[in-house]
Amino acid sequence: xxxxxxxxxxxxxxxxxxxxxxKVISGRWKAVILxxxxxxxxxxxxxxxxxxxxxxxxxxxxxxxxxxxxxxRREIFAEIPSRVEYSATRLGLSLEPILLALCAWAQHHADxxxxxxxxxxxxxxxxxxxxxxxx
Amino acid sequence: xxxxxxxxxxxxxxxxxxxxxxKVISGRWKAVILxxxxxxxxxxxxxxxxxxxxxxxxxxxxxxxxxxxxxxRREIFAEIPSRVEYSATRLGLSLEPILLALCAWAQHHADxxxxxxxxxxxxxxxxxxxxxxxx
DNA sequence: CAGTATCCGATTAGATACTG
DNA sequence: CAGTATCTAATCGGATACTG
Numbered sequence: 001x002x003x004x005x006x007x008x009x010x011x012x013x014x015x016x017x018x019x020x021x022x023k024v025i026s027g028r029w030k031a032v033i034l035x036x037x038x039x040x041x042x043x044x045x046x047x048x049x050x051x052x053x054x055x056x057x058x059x060x061x062x063x064x065x066x067x068x069x070x071x072x073r074r075e076i077f078a079e080i081p082s083r084v085e086y087s088a089t090r091l092g093l094s095l096e097p098i099l100l101a102l103c104a105w106a107q108h109h110a111d112x113x114x115x116x117x118x119x120x121x122x123x124x125x126x127x128x129x130x131x132x133x134x135x
Numbered sequence: 136x137x138x139x140x141x142x143x144x145x146x147x148x149x150x151x152x153x154x155x156x157x158k159v160i161s162g163r164w165k166a167v168i169l170x171x172x173x174x175x176x177x178x179x180x181x182x183x184x185x186x187x188x189x190x191x192x193x194x195x196x197x198x199x200x201x202x203x204x205x206x207x208r209r210e211i212f213a214e215i216p217s218r219v220e221y222s223a224t225r226l227g228l229s230l231e232p233i234l235l236a237l238c239a240w241a242q243h244h245a246d247x248x249x250x251x252x253x254x255x256x257x258x259x260x261x262x263x264x265x266x267x268x269x270x
Numbered sequence: 271c272a273g274t275a276t277c278c279g280a281t282t283a284g285a286t287a288c289t290g
Numbered sequence: 291c292a293g294t295a296t297c298t299a300a301t302c303g304g305a306t307a308c309t310g
Contacts, residue, residue: 017241018166018234020248026161028303031153044272055304060273070247082271082310091247098240099153101233106152112205112226113155163283179292190284195293217290217291 024069029054029062031099034088037072038096041087071095159204164189164197166234169223172207173231176222206230 025031029051036042036050047059054062063086066072071092077083106113160166164186171177171185182194189197198221201207206227212218241248 016167017245017248018170018238019241021237021241022161022166024248026157031157032151035153056273057275057305058303061303076272082273084272091244094240094244098233098236101236102156103153105229105233106154106156109226109229110152113152113159191293192285192295193283196283211292217293219292 024066024071025095025099027062027065029058030066031102033059033062034066034071034092034095035099037086037088038093038099041075041085043083043085047086066092159201159206160230160234162197162200164193165201166237168194168197169201169206169227169230170234172221172223172227173234176210176220178218178220182221201227 025034032051033047036047042050044059044063047063048054048056051059063072063074067074067086070089073087073089075085075087077085160169167186168182171182177185179194179198182198183189183191186194198207198209202209202221205224208222208224210220210222212220
């Protein structure tokens, strides 16, 4: 059994779209921020406390990108202590099930992923394609 | 109606796990590569043709990372023209539904995402928090 | 409070050439 | 065929200081 190539040999669905989807939520903090916006509009200051480990600069960066991508909305209120609220758009909200599925997946495979973390921190060292003694 | 904060005010599910899940499939090409492995084992040379736009170096890099993360497996066959096959592990396969969901999402929102692409290519220019004339 | 400007280190990816 | 080694450009994220 040298070629157990099962399933379809060529294509099924175009993967390319998913690539773009990934780009939209890729970024160190985007998923987390968006997640907090699922719960309703949030002011910048609140987001800062909700995601304490992020720099303000990066927070705003990620917000901007998600805004450009149509995932979130930014609303300015003409009040004296200036107020700005970020909220998820319909498009952003439509990602909720997928993000939750991702959560569920990650939790379900927590063990394997822990294992992974351990590895990720190491340098991925080179390796030989050294066959186990040619037959 | 200044605070239409609906839904839960605090937490629901920990988002942190999803972050790690995202890390695992984030990377310019990982999703695409993994996707091709869903169809069965693939040799490196085949992957190169399946994902023609990727550099060989980067292809191997991404394969290595996914291997370290337990998503894929690498098997060496002791043959004379050396042969190496990559295939998805159980863990990798378990990502299939989510990746497909991501595909579906991206296709369903193709229009908005096209719009996005247009924007993504531009420089995200600075912007003022300029309120529309204070009341 | 919300946001900008700058500088810098780390990570990422691409190009190219070479090896068993 | 499968893979490594360099070198480089681009992107990303973090720290810090400053503004209306």
